Amino acid sequence: MTNFATDASLALTAPRQAGPLLAIASGKGGVGKTTLAIAMAHAFARRGQRSLLVDADLGMANVDVQLGVSAASDLASVVAGDLSLAEAVNCVGEGSFDLIAGPSGSAALAGLDLENVNRLAAGVTAASMAYDRTLIDLAAGAERSTIRLAAAADDVLIVINDEPTSLTDAYAFVKTLRMRDEGACPFVVVNNAPDPAAAHNAYLGFAKTCESFLGFRPPLAGIVRRDPHVPQAIRAQVMLESRYPASDAASDIAKLVRALEHGVTVK
Template identity: 40%
Template sequence: MNPTRMIQVASGKGGVGKTWFSVSLAHALAGAHRRVLLFDGDLGLANIDVQLGLSPRCDLGDVISGRVALEEAIATYRPQSMGGADAGGVFDILAGKSGSGVLSALTRPEIAGLASRLLALGDAYDHIVADLAAGLDQSVMSLCTVGGMTIVLVSDEPTSLTDAYAFVKLLTMQEPGADIRIVVNMVNDRDHARRTHAALTNACRNFLGINPPLIGFVPRDESVRDAIRHQTPILFRHPQAKASEAIQKIAREILALSAGNPRLPEKTAHPL
């Protein structure tokens, strides 16, 4: 499987902008003429549809209940220009179902089966971006064992770093050799991002024997809040914003990896 066919976005801690980042990354990849499916993998508190102002006819709950096939629950998001024409960056969405206890209570085999059904879409998509729930529960970890790349989004808050480390530790125990990469959100500048990344990777290197690389960072930008408030992707509403440029750069890094230029996480000599 292409190492970037499945891209899981995780955080460990909530409140670091994971859903916004997932939406923005999917839009950036679609804008680069890739076929993209954005999957709301937060099985208890899904909100991608809210961030995009959508009211999908079907959602993941309908798929799990057997009312519709997975393919039937996929909707297409088309950013519209002022004149009503498509503005580019069209991508598909499989919406979740917020507050559904049934979805959050799925067993590990059921979640693995759902992941397999996503991957079975095969050549329909170049990238499947999965916005995972915060935390370390069974649904999150099960969705991270299907291969591909896991992007861990962090901020410089101590709780974000400790929860991200806990997530990386559990994932590497469960899936040795997992392709884990770091994005630092809400930074002041490049040095701020590097210091935050170093704080996380020093612990990973010392205690886990791995060194997840920094794949990019996103600066603090009031345009992010404005885009979320208007339920519009930032690349559409504020294409020249600093945060938009950062997302585009991360998307280019992912496209370079998918083109066969992998930069796999470094490992030290001692075992986990």
């Protein structure tokens, strides 16, 4: 089995661990960001960490749909002032992670004003204090609300694939984030990789662009192989590792989570 997740030639000068509040971002939709966020939250939980997943895609939230759960409350109730973030937590299942669902099937929060976005960011930060690991599934793109929520996290994981539009849009996200926080240094994961060469080329191209125009080289946290078990798990509305624990993608996500816990090395 090829180890996609490590390559000494892609390693930065010193290992860096991801903080406990991690935002999952992508420049464009369709790269598997939400599926990856769910699988990562599950993997952290299985490693004994009390984990929370916040579906902060304010326009197209669908974590609860992918999981096949009926959330009793969501962010719409929080923004309306009916519930606190802590009161909006849903338990996905015993031994798994907690979820704060987004307003599924509704774009009601897509145009949320900055004051409410700031309140939401502060609330997520406060809620994360009760957990070992909190993941924020952001909306795709670089809208103001998305960047604000990303800036509230300790770290950002940007999800790319080998499509040119994925790389250009991910660069636009990182550039916008760096305009707000010049010290931001997102981790990178190449998702749905068809083969090692395509994955490494995608990362190297993205890293070179960031290095040339933004003055930093983002660390590669991992590569997740293209795996037919992933769409099968989505269709069945079950978590990948529960249904297909020996699958290539589940193995790669476990490596990704370990790398984020113990330090990503970037040369």
